[in-house]
Amino acid sequence: MDRWRAALRPALPLATNHLGGDDKVTPQLISVVTSTVAQQTARPPWWRDIRILRVVVQVAATAVIGLILYVLWFNLTNNMRRIGIELGFDFLQQPVGVSVTGSDISAGSAVWRALVVGIKNTFALVVVGLPLLTIIGVLVGVARLSTNWLVAKAATIYVETLRNIPPLLVILVAFFVGILPLPTIQDPVEIFDLAIVNNRFIAVTGFTANPGFSTFMWIMLGALVVSAIVWRWRTAVFDASGKPHHRVLWSLGVMLGLGVVGFLVIGRPFELSKPVLDGRVLTGGYSGLGGYFAMLVALVLYTASHVAEIVRGSILAVPKGQTEAANALALSGFQRLRHVTLPQAMRIALPPTINQYLNYVKNTSLGIAVGYSEVTLIAFQAVGNGRPAPQMVLILMASYLVFSLVISAVVNVLNRRLQLVTQ
Amino acid sequence: MTASDTVDIQIPEESLQPIEPGLRGWAWVRRHLVSTWYNAVLTLFMAGVFAVALWWVVRFLFVTDFEILRVNLALMMVGGFPRDQLWRPSAALIITALLIGVIAGMATASALERARQSEVEFTAAGPLTLVRRFWPLLVFIVAVLLLTQTLTPWLIAGASLVSGVGGYSIGRVLPSAVRRFGLVLVVVLLVAIYAVLSGGGIGWDQWGGLQLNVFLTVAGIALAFPLGLLLALGRRSTLPALRVASVAYIEFIRGVPLITLLLMGIFVIGFFLPSGLRPGNVTRVLIAITLFESAYIAEVVRGGLQSVAKGQVEAAQAVGLSPWKNMRLIVLPQALRNTIPAMVGQFISLFKDTTLVIIVGMIDILGASQAANAQAPFLAQGLHLVTLPFVGFAFWVGSYTMSREARRLERKLGVGER
Numbered sequence: 027m028d029r030w031r032a033a034l035r036p037a038l039p040l041a042t043n044h045l046g047g048d049d050k051v052t053p054q055l056i057s058v059v060t061s062t063v064a065q066q067t068a069r070p071p072w073w074r075d076i077r078i079l080r081v082v083v084q085v086a087a088t089a090v091i092g093l094i095l096y097v098l099w100f101n102l103t104n105n106m107r108r109i110g111i112e113l114g115f116d117f118l119q120q121p122v123g124v125s126v127t128g129s130d131i132s133a134g135s136a137v138w139r140a141l142v143v144g145i146k147n148t149f150a151l152v153v154v155g156l157p158l159l160t161i162i163g164v165l166v167g168v169a170r171l172s173t174n175w176l177v178a179k180a181a182t183i184y185v186e187t188l189r190n191i192p193p194l195l196v197i198l199v200a201f202f203v204g205i206l207p208l209p210t211i212q213d214p215v216e217i218f219d220l221a222i223v224n225n226r227f228i229a230v231t232g233f234t235a236n237p238g239f240s241t242f243m244w245i246m247l248g249a250l251v252v253s254a255i256v257w258r259w260r261t262a263v264f265d266a267s268g269k270p271h272h273r274v275l276w277s278l279g280v281m282l283g284l285g286v287v288g289f290l291v292i293g294r295p296f297e298l299s300k301p302v303l304d305g306r307v308l309t310g311g312y313s314g315l316g317g318y319f320a321m322l323v324a325l326v327l328y329t330a331s332h333v334a335e336i337v338r339g340s341i342l343a344v345p346k347g348q349t350e351a352a353n354a355l356a357l358s359g360f361q362r363l364r365h366v367t368l369p370q371a372m373r374i375a376l377p378p379t380i381n382q383y384l385n386y387v388k389n390t391s392l393g394i395a396v397g398y399s400e401v402t403l404i405a406f407q408a409v410g411n412g413r414p415a416p417q418m419v420l421i422l423m424a425s426y427l428v429f430s431l432v433i434s435a436v437v438n439v440l441n442r443r444l445q446l447v448t449q
Numbered sequence: 450m451t452a453s454d455t456v457d458i459q460i461p462e463e464s465l466q467p468i469e470p471g472l473r474g475w476a477w478v479r480r481h482l483v484s485t486w487y488n489a490v491l492t493l494f495m496a497g498v499f500a501v502a503l504w505w506v507v508r509f510l511f512v513t514d515f516e517i518l519r520v521n522l523a524l525m526m527v528g529g530f531p532r533d534q535l536w537r538p539s540a541a542l543i544i545t546a547l548l549i550g551v552i553a554g555m556a557t558a559s560a561l562e563r564a565r566q567s568e569v570e571f572t573a574a575g576p577l578t579l580v581r582r583f584w585p586l587l588v589f590i591v592a593v594l595l596l597t598q599t600l601t602p603w604l605i606a607g608a609s610l611v612s613g614v615g616g617y618s619i620g621r622v623l624p625s626a627v628r629r630f631g632l633v634l635v636v637v638l639l640v641a642i643y644a645v646l647s648g649g650g651i652g653w654d655q656w657g658g659l660q661l662n663v664f665l666t667v668a669g670i671a672l673a674f675p676l677g678l679l680l681a682l683g684r685r686s687t688l689p690a691l692r693v694a695s696v697a698y699i700e701f702i703r704g705v706p707l708i709t710l711l712l713m714g715i716f717v718i719g720f721f722l723p724s725g726l727r728p729g730n731v732t733r734v735l736i737a738i739t740l741f742e743s744a745y746i747a748e749v750v751r752g753g754l755q756s757v758a759k760g761q762v763e764a765a766q767a768v769g770l771s772p773w774k775n776m777r778l779i780v781l782p783q784a785l786r787n788t789i790p791a792m793v794g795q796f797i798s799l800f801k802d803t804t805l806v807i808i809v810g811m812i813d814i815l816g817a818s819q820a821a822n823a824q825a826p827f828l829a830q831g832l833h834l835v836t837l838p839f840v841g842f843a844f845w846v847g848s849y850t851m852s853r854e855a856r857r858l859e860r861k862l863g864v865g866e867r
Contacts, residue, residue, distance in 0.1 A: 084690035091694055098721045105720045174488050175481035176495040190848035191841045192801035195815060199841070202833040339458035346461070374458060388706035394808050402708060406808075415716035422712070423705045430704040 102416065111414045123411030126399045128227070128315050137408055144401030145425055150318065151390045151400065152429070155326050156383055162330035163379075167337025168363065181334065188331035193324065193389050200324035201396040205316040211306055222301045222308070225316055229301035232312035242288055242295035249284035253277040317398030321390065329386045333379055340375035341367055373444055380437045387429050401425055509838065517832045518596050518839055521821040525840070526593075528657010528812045534649055538660060539605045541642045546613035548638040554620020555631050562625060582853070589846040592839075654729035657812040659843060661731070665803040665813075669738040670746070670796055676739065677746025682776075684751055695747070702744035707802050710737040715809045734806050742799055749795055753788035754780065786862065793855035797848045804844075815840050 072078050106113060122140040125132045129143045169181035188196065205225055209215055214224035221230045257277045264271035289295060301311030314322075344367050352362040393400040405422045409415045472480055483489040518525070527538050557573045564571030580587065594602055623631075646660075647653060656664060683695030702710075714737030719727065728736075757780050765779040807816035818836035821827060 080688055084688050087688075087694065088690050101723060102720045105724060108724065173481060173484060174491055174495075176492050176499070180495050180498065186849065187845065190797075190801075190845045190852070192804040192815070192844055194804045194807070195837060195841050195844065198815075198819075198833070199837050202831070202837065207831070336458070339460055342460040343458050378458070384704075391706040391708045392805070392808075394708075402706070402712075406712065409712070409716055415712075416720055419709060419713045419717050423701075423709050426706055426709065427701070427704040 106414070106416070113417075115417060117413050117417065120413065122404070122408050122413070124404075124407045126404065128313075128399070137413055140404050140408065141401060141421065141425075144399060144404035147318075147393070147398065148387075148390050148400040148402075148425075148429070150314075151321055151325070151393075152387055152433075155322055155329075155386055155390075158322075159326045159330040159333060159382075159386060160379075162326065163333025163382075164337050164368075166330060166334035167341065170334065170338045171341055185331045185334050188328050189335065193328045194392050194395055196328045197321055197324040197392055197395050200327075201317070201320035204323060205320045205396075208316070211303075214303060219300060222303050222311075222313075227308065227313050227315050228319055229303075229308055229311045229313035231298055231300050232310075233296045234299040234310070235296050236294055238292040238295045242292050245288035245292075246281075246285060249281045249288070252284060253281040256280045315398060317393060317396040320396045321393055321398050321400075325386055325389050325392075329382050329389070332382050332385070336375050336378045336382065337371065340371035343374050344370045376437070376441050376444060380434055380441070383433055383437065384430050387433060388426065391426070513835055515596060515835065517821055517827045517835055519598055520826075521817060521824075521836075522593070522596050522598075524658060524812070524821065525814050525817040526658045527660045528817060529655055530657060530660070531651060531655065534651060537645055537648065537651070539601075540645045542605060543609050543612045544638060544642050544645065546609035547616040548635065548642070550613040550616025550618075551620040551634065551638070552631075554617040555623060555628050556620075557617075558621050558623065559625070559628060582857075583850060585846040586850055589843060592842070652729065653731045656731065658817050659814040661806070661811065661813045662800065662803040665731075665735065665738060665806065666796065666800045668735055669742050669799055669803075670792075672735070672739040673742035673746050676743035678750055680743060680747035681750035681754060684747065685754055699744045699747050702741055703748070707738075707741050708805055708808060710741045711805055711809050713737060730809070730811060734809065734811065738799070738803075742795070745795055746792070749788050749791045750784065752791060753784035753786075756787045757783045789862065790855045790859040793851055793858075797851050800847055800851075801844060814843060 069075060103113065118138040118141075119136050121134045122131065122137045123133050124140070126140060126143055131140045131143050166181045166184060169177050170185065172178045172181070208223060208225040211224045211226045214222050216222050221228070223229075254277070257273050260271040260273045260276050263269060264273075299310040301313060302309050348366055348370065349362065352366040357365065390400055391402040394403045394406060397403070402422060405418045409418050482492045523530075523532070523535070527535070530538060561571055561573065574582070590606065594606055597603070646656070653664065680695045680699055683691040684699065686692050686695075711734060714733040715730065718733050718736060722728075761779055761783065762775060765775040770778065804813060804815045806813050807819065812820060818833070818840045821836055822832055
């Protein structure tokens, strides 16, 4: 009888409920319990069986989504046939119908070539902007926590102003305040022969490649590898003996030295090139269009204000004991920031910062406001010139998806490394 | 652009306390302005920057000729709204004030009641507190009124004030039995606002100016919310088909800029519809915004769903709630309460993003600013530097006020503190 009791104990409350509180194991009780257990283990009717319901719901959902997509596709093909637009991507070979300033794209160039130029222009904004906005964001974020009251207030005003106005407006302000009032191209400002500034473009002295430049690039790549090895060696020395490692100095020195040697051996693989304006034609140097600088400055400042907020929050989220410990070790304010607070804050800050990077990339699509020919503007103009809109928008979305995926992939790898290293 | 503008980082309360509270006078100056020589240099430099900035602001306010704003004020506020029907937006404004008043009144009343039940001190915010909290809004309203050329806007502002205060008193005295159906009242008033604005054969395709920005924001969030909720539930579902579909949609939308969706709305949506259907531009833009925003709201709601402790769901299962009741009575109320601050952030970023409609040729407040600068008397005089700051101020007032209120609410709700 005791074995019965033990076996039935889990079911007892249930059974005694049925029998009105009597917890003696009687045949009646056993029959109630077994029937309850049987009820629970038997398969319910199929319309209440979770295993079947799961399948049914998924099939139904797939069917509904499929149906919606089918209707959309049906309408699309139907409408396009009716209007007489082709479905495929042959139009990429047709002329784009607009010329793009600052490139060799004219009205007769193929659509795909114009799109490639647009993607390059978008990339030019991204590749310069992301490092810039990171630096400004970190500086302002740290400044917001400064003990210097004026500095903290200035940083707060900057953040609270920029964060709360639309990026499109910031771009327009940058254009109308920073670029348009510059002198015209007929009467440009030349700064010591090194730079030309007017409201069409800004050109600065750059470099041009001579024969042998590719060899030089290979040498520099080798130098990079060597300096990485030197870095590891200095780290090993530091780990083993505790002597100061001076990794940065050593690596940079080795790299620069090898670069100078390579430069001399090949014999001027590149040289300075000054911008020269002849009428309206610019040659030499590095140049960017006014729209580019307006976009760059506006979006960097706008996104940096968001990054600054993230940096500030992350620094504050570092446990206070860390700061106190750093103070107890008599680290200076800068040392505390550099070695204790920022490395820990970085881990917290990285995921939301990735979001801001992606926002920056997406905001580069606003070049249309100042006539900067990034990929969206070119797609917009091509559609305006009769190229089929559905395919163009699809290509446009795909190119931004690729941008986003690449950036989040890169930063995610970085993130994983950071998290692992510090755990 | 969009994506969460809010920063989801938990800051411990102690970090927000000043390091050495209670410094006064010269000690404060020494500590906060000239503690080291480089701090002194920084202070001097920043003082210079502040002086220049102040000089600019003063010069802007007192020297600039605001004629372009005066002439185009109606364009900025309501765009191309038929000028003989301007009483409609005015009436809508007065009803909006009533709506806000009623909500505030009801919120105060229920807060008072809860405070009485739990025997804690609670005093409703007085007018002075309100001024301190909403001063940017007040400054904006006064600025707009100062730019008007007739008396009518002053009368409308006065009427709005009266109806707001009236609504507040009504909300305060409503018995709690009626208050339970407050949402119905809010919806009725919202419908009334819409009816007044779109009556007399004026469709929303004739709306413009700041009114269009506000409409697109409110309607976009309202339409995207149910969709976003479904997507969030789909993303957390254990059914692979639903999960994959939701994740694909959310990640696709989050990977592309809003403007590509707007272009799709303007140029492509027509292709997807049966050939007879030709929606107007505002409708197209609204569809694009809804599709876009639902993905972001889905992520916000997902965050809220994740914040609900697992024990809550398990406890609900243990007392025998069905999955549906579990979701409706246990999970969603807690999850949605936790999403309020992030949702406000989403609201703010959509508010800023509505300016993108100028790219597809609509006259919102930013578009009105551009249009004003293309008018013959104001062409090519650099007057963008007058109109753009005004537009920027309008957005700043809205976004800053909302984000501050959201932070207040967050503290009050104690989100993230449990």
